[in-house]
Amino acid sequence: MYTRSIAVLLVCWVCFAAAELSHDLEPSLGKPAPTDFESVVAPDGTGLPVGEGSVTGGKTLYATHCVACHGSEGTQPGNSLAGGRGTLNSTRPLKTVGSYWPYATTLFDYVNRAMPYGNEKSLSDNEVYAITAYVLYLNDIIPADTRLTNHNLATVVMPNRDGFRSAPDYQPVGRSLPNSEK
Secondary structure (H helix, E strand, C coil): CHHHHHHHHHHHHHHHHHHHHHHCCCCCCCCCCCCCCCCCCCCCCCCCCCCEEEHHHHHHHHHHHCHHHHCCCCCCCCCCCCCCCCCCCCCCCCCCCCCCCCEHHHHHHHHHHHCCCCCCCCCCHHHHHHHHHHHHHHCCCCCCCCEEECCCHHHCECCCHHHCCCCCCCCCCCCCCCHHHC
């Protein structure tokens, strides 16, 4: 009898706790979306914030924020950022920034929104430019004396830029195609 009473109380407590926890998980329908929730950088550089960063500055920041997960040269197995060029058609392709990603702006956008792991969005725009520069340098895409800015990042030509087909109706956020192009 005592065991059954405890079981009933436990079930009631679990049901009550689940109801309380699910209250916060309800969708926020009818409420405006936050304006600062996400910023997305398009392949053409639309959405890039003003800023700049160098390869040398990126190396220091990379050692502080990135090396634990990606290794000192960006080649940590299972989490590689560098290497893999020429492996995409092989039986063991290595998809890295240098071998797979089509746009340098995608790297900036990803680092800006999702890195460093566990402390996302903690880097300033200049720090993101610097880390982006260093990762591109690790992949032999830009020279060591490069300073990336919001004006030149979109001009970086990635090795696999032609490995993807763009959707014919691609349009950056906030712009629409003229009727003649639809």
